[in-house]
Every structure is written in structure tokens, then in C-alpha cells.
Amino acid sequence: MLTVFAGIAEFKRSLIAERTSAGRLAAQEKGVRFGRPPKLSTEQVALGHRLRDEGISVRDVAHILNCHHATLYRAIGTYVIRPTL
Structure with missing residues (x-):
């Protein structure tokens, strides 16, 4: 039973990782800048x-x-x- 739950959790984790990376790529294409804002203009x-x-x-x-x-x-x-x- 624990093996089944572990397999489901691993599958869900991989789905989350895929959606997160797709969201980051979409944001980068829109020009969103990640990280700390620059100190100097x-x-x-x-x-x-x-x-x-x-x-x-x-x-x-x-x-x-x-x-x-x-x-x-x-x-x-x-x-x-x-x-x-």
C-alpha cells in the first residue's frame, strides 16, 4: 500500500515540476526578469x-x-x- 502511495506522490511531483518549468519559460518569453532587482539604474x-x-x-x-x-x-x-x- 505504501508503495502505491509513493508512486502516486512521485508522479504528482513530476507533474508539478513540468508545470513550474513551463510557467517559467512562458514568463521569460514575456520578458519577466527573475532574481534580485538591480541596485543601479x-x-x-x-x-x-x-x-x-x-x-x-x-x-x-x-x-x-x-x-x-x-x-x-x-x-x-x-x-x-x-x-x-
């Missing part, structure tokens, strides 16, 4: 680029934009490569 990223090009340090620009410097590095794609000792 496109305007803030553009401002970060401009301020960085003007010679202001990334940490100072991050302070102006009220974000962590690593977030700004990721957003503007400027990485400082430090030599290893």
Missing part, C-alpha cells in the same frame, strides 16, 4: 561611467551613488588588476 550606471572617465575614483563614485564599490565595478565593467606579490 541605467542612468546611475551612465553617471558612474562619466564620473569615472573624469578621473574620480571608483570608491568615491560609489559613495556618490550610494552603493558598494564592487557593485559599481560590476556595473561599469572596470576592474583594477593588481599585481600579485
Whole structure:
């Protein structure tokens, strides 16, 4: 009897997984973005680029934009490569 119940539960679980993945694909096709919302808007990223090009340090620009410097590095794609000792 327990084997029958286990088989039914496994079947129902596979149906749920199929419906969930189909729903996610449909949402992605509609343009739904999954995950955490971005910290910086496109305007803030553009401002970060401009301020960085003007010679202001990334940490100072991050302070102006009220974000962590690593977030700004990721957003503007400027990485400082430090030599290893």
C-alpha cells in the first residue's frame, strides 16, 4: 500500500515540476526578469561611467551613488588588476 502511495506522490511531483518549468519559460518569453532587482539604474550606471572617465575614483563614485564599490565595478565593467606579490 505504501508503495502505491509513493508512486502516486512521485508522479504528482513530476507533474508539478513540468508545470513550474513551463510557467517559467512562458514568463521569460514575456520578458519577466527573475532574481534580485538591480541596485543601479541605467542612468546611475551612465553617471558612474562619466564620473569615472573624469578621473574620480571608483570608491568615491560609489559613495556618490550610494552603493558598494564592487557593485559599481560590476556595473561599469572596470576592474583594477593588481599585481600579485
